[in-house]
Amino acid sequence: MYHRRGAVGKGRPFLCLHRYHRLTAAEIGVDVVGDESDLIEDFHYLDLETRAKLAFDLKTFWDYNCKVIIIGVWTQTNLLTYMNPDLTGRIEEISIEWTDDELRQVIDNGSQALKIQIDDNIKNDMICDSFGNVGILQSLLLRLVEDEAGIEETQDFNTPIVNPVFYDNAAKGYANQLDGLYQQFAQTFSTGIRQRKKKSTGIYALSMEAIVNATDRQLMKGFSRNDIYTITNGKEPRIKKGNLKSVLKKLVELQRPETGRSLVISYDESIDSVFAFCN
DSSP: OEEESSOOOOOSOEEEOTTOOSOOHHHHTOOSSSSSEEEEEOGGGSOHHHHHHHHHHHHHHHHTTOEEEEOOOOOSTTHHHHHOGGGTTTOOOEEEOOOHHHHHHHHHHHHHHHTEEEOHHHHHHHHHHHTTOHHHHHHHHHIIIIIITOOOSOOSSOEEEOOHHHHHHHHHHHHHHHHHHHHHHHHHHHHHHHHSOOOTTOHHHHHHHHHHTSOHHHHHHOEEHHHHHHHHHHHOTTOOHHHHHHHHHTHHHHHOGGGTOOOOEEEETTTTEEEEOOO
């Protein structure tokens, strides 16, 4: 079982468990016996209660010698064993991330195939803006090469791409494409806050304000509850650190991932920090 931050490649047909409700192995189409593995995609879209139910049923699948690969995006290490300790020793979690050197190699391989040469400064900016996500890098490359440079096939001669305006436009275009996701996140999150009982401390709003104002590095590496507490308690002394943990644990619930929307932020209880997802 493994989770990933970037795009997944081709594989066997996968199981869509958005509506999983403790079905039997046969009912969800999992092979109870056999040498091949079944694939479960989009685990991170399940609500927390359903994730926990699935984590317990995976133990039953194991007892029937059923091999399952789970693909999803989450920040908490050993998430499934955290939900069901009986899975300890029965699963292996593999985190798939891309280093800057690997992302640079992706650019160089593509450039060689197309006979183009991308300016080093543009490469550096592109790698920085990808945040270790090869899917973002590929989207930026596509906009840079096809949309801005007008290159759609292998060139006869080595063609340079050096105009920084090309990349600026490509990055802005990609950002605009994501605008709808974040607008929806803001609307869904604010609606979830308004539907809850009013809290005189304003803990939900102040927590979200602290998260939104955090730096990219903080949200990528982990924005700790201690830091969030320092900010929120400084504005409202009645906010308690224990209550703040309860609020952060409900971040996924407020985003309603079970509807199929992408997650934007999540809370990793194992290291007590908030993370942003690269979409």
